[in-house]
Amino acid sequence: MLSRLSISNYALIGSLDITFPDGLVIITGETGAGKSILLGAISLLLGKRADTSVFSDSTRNCVVEAEFSSGNGKEEYILRRVITPAGRSRSFLNDEPVSLAELTAISNRIIDIHEQHQHLLLTDPEFRLSVIDHFAGTGELLGQYKKAYSEYAEIESAIVSLGKSVAEAERDAGYREFQLSRLQEARLVSGEMEDLEQEQKALAHAEEIRGGLESAWQSLNMEEMSVARQLKDAAARLSRYSSFDSRLQPLADRLESCKIEVSDIEREIEEISSGITVSPERLQAVEERMSLIYSLQRKYDCPDVDALIALRDSLAETEAGTEQMQQRLEVLRKELEDAGRKRSELAARLSEARQAASASLSGELQEAIRSLEMPHAVFMAAVSPKENLTATGGDSLDFLFSANGSSSLRDISKVASGGELSRVMLALKGLLARYTSLPTMIFDEIDTGVSGRTADKMGDMIGRMGERMQIFAISHLPQIASKRGAHYLVYKEFGPDGKASTGIRRLEGEERVMEVARMLSGSELTPAAVENARELLAKAGNQY
Numbered sequence: 001m002l003s004r005l006s007i008s009n010y011a012l013i014g015s016l017d018i019t020f021p022d023g024l025v026i027i028t029g030e031t032g033a034g035k036s037i038l039l040g041a042i043s044l045l046l047g048k049r050a051d052t053s054v055f056s057d058s059t060r061n062c063v064v065e066a067e068f069s070s071g072n073g074k075e076e077y078i079l080r081r082v083i084t085p086a087g088r089s090r091s092f093l094n095d096e097p098v099s100l101a102e103l104t105a106i107s108n109r110i111i112d113i114h115e116q117h118q119h120l121l122l123t124d125p126e127f128r129l130s131v132i133d134h135f136a137g138t139g140e141l142l143g144q145y146k147k148a149y150s151e152y153a154e155i156e157s158a159i160v161s162l163g164k165s166v167a168e169a170e171r172d173a174g175y176r177e178f179q180l181s182r183l184q185e186a187r188l189v190s191g192e193m194e195d196l197e198q199e200q201k202a203l204a205h206a207e208e209i210r211g212g213l214e215s216a217w218q219s220l221n222m223e224e225m226s227v228a229r230q231l232k233d234a235a236a237r238l239s240r241y242s243s244f245d246s247r248l249q250p251l252a253d254r255l256e257s258c259k260i261e262v263s264d265i266e267r268e269i270e271e272i273s274s275g276i277t278v279s280p281e282r283l284q285a286v287e288e289r290m291s292l293i294y295s296l297q298r299k300y301d302c303p304d305v306d307a308l309i310a311l312r313d314s315l316a317e318t319e320a321g322t323e324q325m326q327q328r329l330e331v332l333r334k335e336l337e338d339a340g341r342k343r344s345e346l347a348a349r350l351s352e353a354r355q356a357a358s359a360s361l362s363g364e365l366q367e368a369i370r371s372l373e374m375p376h377a378v379f380m381a382a383v384s385p386k387e388n389l390t391a392t393g394g395d396s397l398d399f400l401f402s403a404n405g406s407s408s409l410r411d412i413s414k415v416a417s418g419g420e421l422s423r424v425m426l427a428l429k430g431l432l433a434r435y436t437s438l439p440t441m442i443f444d445e446i447d448t449g450v451s452g453r454t455a456d457k458m459g460d461m462i463g464r465m466g467e468r469m470q471i472f473a474i475s476h477l478p479q480i481a482s483k484r485g486a487h488y489l490v491y492k493e494f495g496p497d498g499k500a501s502t503g504i505r506r507l508e509g510e511e512r513v514m515e516v517a518r519m520l521s522g523s524e525l526t527p528a529a530v531e532n533a534r535e536l537l538a539k540a541g542n543q544y
Contacts, residue, residue, distance in 0.1 A: 001470035002111065002440050004067040010044075011037040011054045012492065012502040024466030024485025027474045027504070028515060033492045034502030035474050039444055042066065043113065047104030050083040056501075058085050068110050068439070079107055111440040114429055122421060122428075123413040128397040129354075131428060132381060134435045136357035138350055142393070145346040149391055152339040159332045166325050179300070180319060183312035186296060193305050196290050203283035206276050213273040220266050228266065231259035347394040354383045354395055361431075368427035372461065373454040374420065378406045399424075419454075422446055426458055433465045441465070442472040455479040463540070478519040482536035487512045513537065 006017045012034050029035050044050060044064045055062050065080040080092040081103065091103035098106075121127040133142055202209070220227045235255035242249035293305060302308045358381045366379040380400040388394075401412035403420055416424065426446055433441065443462060459480035465471050466485055475481055487507045494500050507515055513533050514525065521529035 003069045006065040007041045009057050009060045009062045010041045014501050021486050022470050025472045026481050026487045028481050029490035033490045035490045044081050045079050045107045052087050113442045129392050132354050135361045136353045138353045145350050148343040148346050152343045155336045162329050180315040188309050200286045206278040210276045213269050217269045228259050228262045231255050350393045351395050358383045372423040372457045378402045430461050430465050440470045444474045459483045478516050482516050482540050484541040
């Protein structure tokens with residue numbers, strides 16, 4: 001229940017801090033006193049957009065804080081919204097910052113404001129379904145269905161997205177497979193081209209290289225004496241006379257080194273020459289291999305063999321990825337089938353529960369409506385199947401109504417007057433109050449357009465609701481203001497500077513009698529009006 005409300009710097013409210021009891025809370029006041037201002041401030045906690053133009057002081061923050069407590073006092077919420085003159089908003093739950101969406105979600109679970117034109121909800125398909133779901137107690141089942149519906153939608157979306165990717169991949173599959181096949185058949189090896197180029201040069205000039213080697217070898221091995229032998233003899237002669245001249249031995253040693261190097265060169269020439277193969281067949285094979293690689297590089301715009309290998313591997317990965325996507329698509333289609341079956345089963349159970357509850361809902365609402373001075377009214381909640389499943393199931397709920405018997409039963413939005421809609425909505429709210437855990441409900445002049453016995457009956461219904469929950473009834477009718485409960489007066493006063501401000505205070509004893517009398521007779525109180533007010537209050541069980 002709403003146990004305390006604090007408002008500062010909102011419209012005509014400079015500062016206000018007031019507590020409320022449980023049960024029925026009646027709020028009255030003259031036109032223009034500020035009842036709508038009070039409601040507007042509370043609406044800020046329900047997520048309503050703030051209009052900084054209504055701030056009484058454009059230099060200060062507007063702050064609205066409400067304290068809600070359970071009947072046993074074990075659970076408490078303190079909701080606060082702070083709006084700066086620049087229009088920025090901050091929200092708090094139990095002094096901890098929260099988003100406005102979080103504040104709205106919490107406040108909508110603990111308070112409901114029924115405003116004058118809320119009967120328009122009777123034409124809202126989702127509201128109608130919520131009525132029968134509350135009545136039928138399908139909250140848990142509906143939650144399961146919504147989860148299944150969401151899972152189905154997610155899988156369906158994933159299939160569409162993946163299907164597009166697969167289709168795109170398959171569109172290029174033929175050419176991609178041809179490319180991959182050619183590159184795989186080529187059996188490319190990293191660094192291969194460099195080896196081929198070197199081998200091709202050697203094979204192409206094999207005869208010339210062999211002739212040159214033979215000529216070089218012959219130059220080192222002349223018939224008279226080889227170069228190595230001449231170097232050896234020269235070294236021996238220098239060494240023989242080195243004892244006479246110390247400069248000769250180093251020269252002899254150098255000649256010996258040259259002799260060894262020349263001998264090594266002779267052996268390597270022989271080895272290289274013996275290893276040279278003159279093979280036109282091998283040369284042709286090497287050049288064909290090089291030609292194949294060059295053509296692949298040109299065709300696929302790759303600068304070298306490593307780039308061709310990278311392309312081949314990429315194509316192979318794409319092929320594998322496409323296959324994986326196709327496999328995943330098949331898995332998703334099976335999951336969609338299972339999710340669809342689950343969704344349909346839950347929708348069928350939900351529909352069955354709604355159908356089963358519709359007769360009871362119709363009967364109870366009709367009885368409540370007839371108690372509001374519409375003795376011949378007929379009401380029917382008709383459940384019918386939708387063409388497709390939606391987030392709320394596979395049903396639509398029509399409210400059929402007639403104020404004059406079942407012969408003229410039609411959609412309520414087409415046949416009910418404003419006063420009739422208000423009474424139907426009140427009866428509906430009274431019914432929902434029994435099936436929801438909502439602790440606080442505010443009725444904002446729901447009695448507009450009614451009077452006399454009808455207003456009295458509406459007051460009785462609101463009073464009965466106040467026995468089960470906290471009800472705020474903002475009213476201009478004495479029949480409702482006199483019901484048993486706490487009575488608060490919203491008033492306007494003017495300060496010494498002539499500035500108006502709105503306040504609210506609880507009325508007790510004679511003050512309440514006078515307020516009800518004012519509502520009966522207007523600004524001029526008469527003894528008859530005062531006496532009538534006492535009778536109304538006493539009849540409702542108030543003791544004065």
